[in-house]
Amino acid sequence: MPFGQLPVGNNPVPQHDPPYSNDVPVFSDVTILVIRYRTSFASISRLIPDVLEVEEEPLVTATQLKYGIAPAGPFTEFIHTVEAKYQGKSYDFCLSLIVDLEAALLAGREQNGFPKRLGRLSLTPSTTSKTTGHVERPIGQTFLQYGFEAKAKQIPPPKLDKPFLSLRVIPSPVAGAKASVKDLVPSGFEIKPAEVWEGVGELTFPEKCPRTEAVNKIEILRYESSMLAYGCDVILHPAKEVFPL
Numbered sequence: 001m002p003f004g005q006l007p008v009g010n011n012p013v014p015q016h017d018p019p020y021s022n023d024v025p026v027f028s029d030v031t032i033l034v035i036r037y038r039t040s041f042a043s044i045s046r047l048i049p050d051v052l053e054v055e056e057e058p059l060v061t062a063t064q065l066k067y068g069i070a071p072a073g074p075f076t077e078f079i080h081t082v083e084a085k086y087q088g089k090s091y092d093f094c095l096s097l098i099v100d101l102e103a104a105l106l107a108g109r110e111q112n113g114f115p116k117r118l119g120r121l122s123l124t125p126s127t128t129s130k131t132t133g134h135v136e137r138p139i140g141q142t143f144l145q146y147g148f149e150a151k152a153k154q155i156p157p158p159k160l161d162k163p164f165l166s167l168r169v170i171p172s173p174v175a176g177a178k179a180s181v182k183d184l185v186p187s188g189f190e191i192k193p194a195e196v197w198e199g200v201g202e203l204t205f206p207e208k209c210p211r212t213e214a215v216n217k218i219e220i221l222r223y224e225s226s227m228l229a230y231g232c233d234v235i236l237h238p239a240k241e242v243f244p245l
């Protein structure tokens with residue numbers, strides 16, 4: 001019997017038609033809303049791996065991004081992170097990511113460990129009136145609403161870079177066996193905005209929504225700085241190393 005002729009390489013499956021590229025992803029014309037707040041250790045501790053350190057009142061960031069130009073095409077993304085330390089270095093540990101495009105969902109899950117899922121998102125930015133938006137998951141069920149009022153334009157616009165850390169786990173196909181992959185993956189989110197407004201942000205949760213998402217499970221003690229950025233160029237720099245667990 002003859003063998004196949006497709007060389008097995010390092011691309012994702014199906015290798016005859018990879019769902020995403022291994023190139024460094026570059027985005028432009030990105031609008032970003034960032035809302036930061038403090039939560040209690042008691043309410044968030046069960047969402048944080050036991051190898052990470054956090055403060056007694058950890059800093060949490062809810063970020064909504066509207067990508068105008070992206071390798072997979074335009075899409076919107078919600079990123080929920082908490083500031084944590086691993087081996088003495090601070091990161092934004094990824095609790096949840098929700099996107100509204102399948103290609104964006106596939107990219108980053110396997111190689112970076114980003115906990116991405118599909119949903120429906122909206123972002124209506126404004127510097128003269130209130131910026132609004134929401135996140136649905138499953139589609140049709142809103143679990144998060146947010147608002148932002150711009151107060152002061154930041155001149156020059158600050159950089160908004162983020163050092164991400166994700167938990168990547170790929171279970172073993174053998175029942176009862178240890179995971180095939182289990183590690184922490186650092187990556188760098190480089191953000192160069194053309195315009196940044198500082199202001200007051202707020203998150204609200206519909207009364208009847210189930211408390212299934214991470215953002216719904218933790219309390220808000222007090223808000224910290226919030227900002228709205230326009231015309232951003234964004235690069236997701238890949239990991240230079242991973243931390244096996």
